[in-house]
Amino acid sequence: EVQLVESGGGLVQPGGSLRLSCAASGFTFNNYWMSWVRQAPGKGLEWVANIKQDGSEKYYVDSVKGRFTISRDNAKNSLYLRMNSLRAEDTAVYYCARSGSYFPDYFDYWGQGTLATVSS
Amino acid sequence: QSVLTQPPSVSAAPGQKVTISCSGSSSNIGNNYVSWYQQLPGTAPKLLIYENNKRPSGIPDRFSGSKSGTSATLGITGLQTGDEADYYCGTWDSSLSAVVFGGGTKLPVL
Numbered sequence: 001e002v003q004l005v006e007s008g009g010g011l012v013q014p015g016g017s018l019r020l021s022c023a024a025s026g027f028t029f030n031n032y033w034m035s036w037v038r039q040a041p042g043k044g045l046e047w048v049a050n051i052k053q054d055g056s057e058k059y060y061v062d063s064v065k066g067r068f069t070i071s072r073d074n075a076k077n078s079l080y081l082r083m084n085s086l087r088a089e090d091t092a093v094y095y096c097a098r099s100g101s102y103f104p105d106y107f108d109y110w111g112q113g114t115l116a117t118v119s120s
Numbered sequence: 121q122s123v124l125t126q127p128p129s130v131s132a133a134p135g136q137k138v139t140i141s142c143s144g145s146s147s148n149i150g151n152n153y154v155s156w157y158q159q160l161p162g163t164a165p166k167l168l169i170y171e172n173n174k175r176p177s178g179i180p181d182r183f184s185g186s187k188s189g190t191s192a193t194l195g196i197t198g199l200q201t202g203d204e205a206d207y208y209c210g211t212w213d214s215s216l217s218a219v220v221f222g223g224g225t226k227l228p229v230l
Contacts, residue, residue: 035219037165044122045157045165045208047219059217095164105212105219106155108176110164 002026009114022079022096030074033099038092050104086118126222140194142209152212154192159206
């Protein structure tokens, strides 16, 4: 059974940092693109970033470029999102999601999400 | 403002059929596959349709997807109260090098 379990969310002040983690199990982690998708309270889905199987390609939504870094550790079956210079508008539930093997244009498994709140 | 445009809400009665539209452009829907997601209240999204019209294992054939030009449509037949959810379309945008979603459509089953 595919499982994705996020952790690392919490309350942080504007300008602060958080590191989100996603522990994957039930599939061959290094065969898939992986992604982060977020959802602000009461709002729709927003894709944040994705990373290729070997980490050689990474893509980000414009609003987080230069502030967020996606990474993965295939030996630990884990995905990460380092978030710096956090703003109030980054407040959201952050979902870890598995993308396709060949191209990261859809998400077939999602974690339960971790809430990051940016507030003073 | 979302890159993909969906109606904010649609409604139908149990047993009826409903369609949800998703409109984009040549840089996204026009040249890439479309996927659809169902988000029940308080839960994570769930993949319903990928590559325009394919259903993952376990998704009933009451759910269908289609694409024409720069628009896509999700169809749901035999509506059930359990289908009450928010529905999102998504695709890759080649100009943005990014995944883009529609703003979501709320479906109450009245």
